[in-house]
Amino acid sequence: MNATWSRFNVTSIVLGFAFLYLPIVLLIVFSFNESKLVTVWGGFSTKWYVSLFHNQGLMDATWVTARVGVISATVATVLGTLAALTLTRYTRFRGRVLFSGMVFAPLVMPEVITGLSLLLLFVAVGLDRGFLTVTLAHITLTMCFVAVVVQSRLVSFDRSLEEAAMDLGATPVKTFFQITLPVILPAIVSGWMLAFTLSLDDLVIASFTSGPGATTLPMKIYSQVRLGVTPEINAACTILIAVVAVGVIIASIANKRREVQRQLDEQTAQRG
Amino acid sequence: MKSLGSIRRDFAPWNDPNAKPYIQFENVTKKFGDFTAVNNLSLTIFEREFFALLGASGCGKSTLLRMLAGFEEPTAGRILLDGQDLRGIPPYRRPVNMMFQSYALFPHMTVEKNIAFGLKQEGMPGPDIEKRVAEMLKLVKLEQFAKRKPHQLSGGQRQRVALARSVAKRPKVLLLDEPLGALDKKLREETQFELMDLQQNLGLTFVVVTHDQEEAMTMADRIAIIDKGEVMQVATPAEVYEAPASRFVAHFVGNVNMFEGKVAERSANTTRITGPSGAQIVVENGGGAAAANADIVFAIRPEKIKVSSKKPADAVNALEGEVYDVAYLGDMTVYHIRLDDGQIIRASALNAARVTEDPLTWNDRAWVSFRPDAGVVLAR
Numbered sequence: 001m002n003a004t005w006s007r008f009n010v011t012s013i014v015l016g017f018a019f020l021y022l023p024i025v026l027l028i029v030f031s032f033n034e035s036k037l038v039t040v041w042g043g044f045s046t047k048w049y050v051s052l053f054h055n056q057g058l059m060d061a062t063w064v065t066a067r068v069g070v071i072s073a074t075v076a077t078v079l080g081t082l083a084a085l086t087l088t089r090y091t092r093f094r095g096r097v098l099f100s101g102m103v104f105a106p107l108v109m110p111e112v113i114t115g116l117s118l119l120l121l122f123v124a125v126g127l128d129r130g131f132l133t134v135t136l137a138h139i140t141l142t143m144c145f146v147a148v149v150v151q152s153r154l155v156s157f158d159r160s161l162e163e164a165a166m167d168l169g170a171t172p173v174k175t176f177f178q179i180t181l182p183v184i185l186p187a188i189v190s191g192w193m194l195a196f197t198l199s200l201d202d203l204v205i206a207s208f209t210s211g212p213g214a215t216t217l218p219m220k221i222y223s224q225v226r227l228g229v230t231p232e233i234n235a236a237c238t239i240l241i242a243v244v245a246v247g248v249i250i251a252s253i254a255n256k257r258r259e260v261q262r263q264l265d266e267q268t269a270q271r272g
Numbered sequence: 273m274k275s276l277g278s279i280r281r282d283f284a285p286w287n288d289p290n291a292k293p294y295i296q297f298e299n300v301t302k303k304f305g306d307f308t309a310v311n312n313l314s315l316t317i318f319e320r321e322f323f324a325l326l327g328a329s330g331c332g333k334s335t336l337l338r339m340l341a342g343f344e345e346p347t348a349g350r351i352l353l354d355g356q357d358l359r360g361i362p363p364y365r366r367p368v369n370m371m372f373q374s375y376a377l378f379p380h381m382t383v384e385k386n387i388a389f390g391l392k393q394e395g396m397p398g399p400d401i402e403k404r405v406a407e408m409l410k411l412v413k414l415e416q417f418a419k420r421k422p423h424q425l426s427g428g429q430r431q432r433v434a435l436a437r438s439v440a441k442r443p444k445v446l447l448l449d450e451p452l453g454a455l456d457k458k459l460r461e462e463t464q465f466e467l468m469d470l471q472q473n474l475g476l477t478f479v480v481v482t483h484d485q486e487e488a489m490t491m492a493d494r495i496a497i498i499d500k501g502e503v504m505q506v507a508t509p510a511e512v513y514e515a516p517a518s519r520f521v522a523h524f525v526g527n528v529n530m531f532e533g534k535v536a537e538r539s540a541n542t543t544r545i546t547g548p549s550g551a552q553i554v555v556e557n558g559g560g561a562a563a564a565n566a567d568i569v570f571a572i573r574p575e576k577i578k579v580s581s582k583k584p585a586d587a588v589n590a591l592e593g594e595v596y597d598v599a600y601l602g603d604m605t606v607y608h609i610r611l612d613d614g615q616i617i618r619a620s621a622l623n624a625a626r627v628t629e630d631p632l633t634w635n636d637r638a639w640v641s642f643r644p645d646a647g648v649v650l651a652r
Contacts, residue, residue, distance in 0.1 A: 158374060158376065160372045160373075160374050160376040161376050161378060161379075163341075163343055163363070163370075163372070163376065164370070164372055164376035164378075164437075165378070165389070166342075166362070166363045166364045167341055167342075167363050167364070167368075167369055167370045167438075168364075168369065168389050168390030168393055168437070168438075168441065169364045169365075169390050169393030169394050169441070170364055170389070170393050171364055172364075174393070179378060182380045183378075183379060183380060262423065265421070265423055265424040266423065266424075268424055
């Protein structure tokens, strides 16, 4: 590795990170602004955070988003895992290629189209738009992401583990719950987290499929911004960023720890 | 009493017409789509036998093992275990256990949990499980590793955990799929003897799949040589080596020299062959079914050929040539002799003493000679 810090390197790093993070930094800084004006600094204050917790509309939207996220991510994880299992395991059924294509198509489908088509469906079957419809829509959106994550783990899964379990007397159901599931669990968990995050920050599909009483946080923020950005929104976004950042940091620390532990283990193993 | 090879085998149920077969493959065929992995194969294995399925990769030997374990069902024919037809019995209800080539240790369980897994499935009470696990750990000398996870073990230790796990349930038959394939050479040799001792002590029937002929020769009571889904020969290691049934088997196991020739004369025990460029070869007790005038192949192993600078006075079979290559390997010396008709013969001599009376070097004139009972006649 080249350890020298040339002027060129420094410049490109500063520019690159500024490009990525300047907007977010601005947002966080102004969330602590005393002034009501979003772009004028009036001194440090946390009053917008206090008022945020008294803003019933935003709090309701947060609660809706959390519930939609947890439910849709959970259902999507179950469905996506099943899809991944089927597509990797039963490779000989007719139309497998078509099926796997169809599972993954929503990955590249413009969200506007997904949202619009779901809206049309809900109207056609006479489903009132609300909490249920936005949850269903998010399941549709995130299931294929879970399927991709879990499938990539299953491809490298050693099938002889399952054969060994059955050979030792475990029925296929027991084998699945005692062997397969624990081994692919990390992939399922990351699939769930991905699904939850996608649901958390989806605006387009939610706008199409949500109804009165089921306004999600991104929808709320977007509608308030149209009336003018308040520092309260900045505070809400800062909290959102903090939640995501903490999640990412915990995940990467856990990952790093596992990696270090694995290396230690391997060294012990080699020493006998 | 004379016998083939150097081991006297007292355990030989296959020679006893009253012995009860334990595992029977009866006209078993297995097809995967258009590919025939096993072709109308019949095989009998006896209780407490250490049986090896030997063949190149893709010959169908692993498929045989997987059919016995229940992971594949035969397309035709049937498999009997202790008189019971195994068709339709799922792997988790078969009284056989398998040790996998990849070991297939459960990565999220400790060594003791891995070993206890099968016992838990059959509903053994907790204290009994603990006792059996401790016993197994002792058997494979891994007592102090009970709490480790598989990735915290070396390759040899993992192999022993896999072994302990597969014998923990005391199966009627233990199936071993390339059990030593992932170990380095030295460890492999040690483990071969450990496996043999284990099989003796537990009194189990072992069926091992291997592509390593030395491994099969060392461990097995009998070897089945498999090629393209068919059995080429089933016999003791000594018979496979000293009395191969076909050209294929002779070539597959060990090194061999082959002479194409014609049977000139045939009597009960003695066969006279017209060998390469008219040389006469006398064969005793190795004539097989060759009739007079038949086109045959004469096969002889390198260590049964003597190389000398002069024609030995008492030699029945002797051919002249010149030293083409020599290699000194320490325990033995390997010669490549080019006979006067151009054929190259491989001969090896055990270095029983530190000094050699009659040393040879490149391009020396040399004689190869062998006893009448040193080789066998095979169909061409």
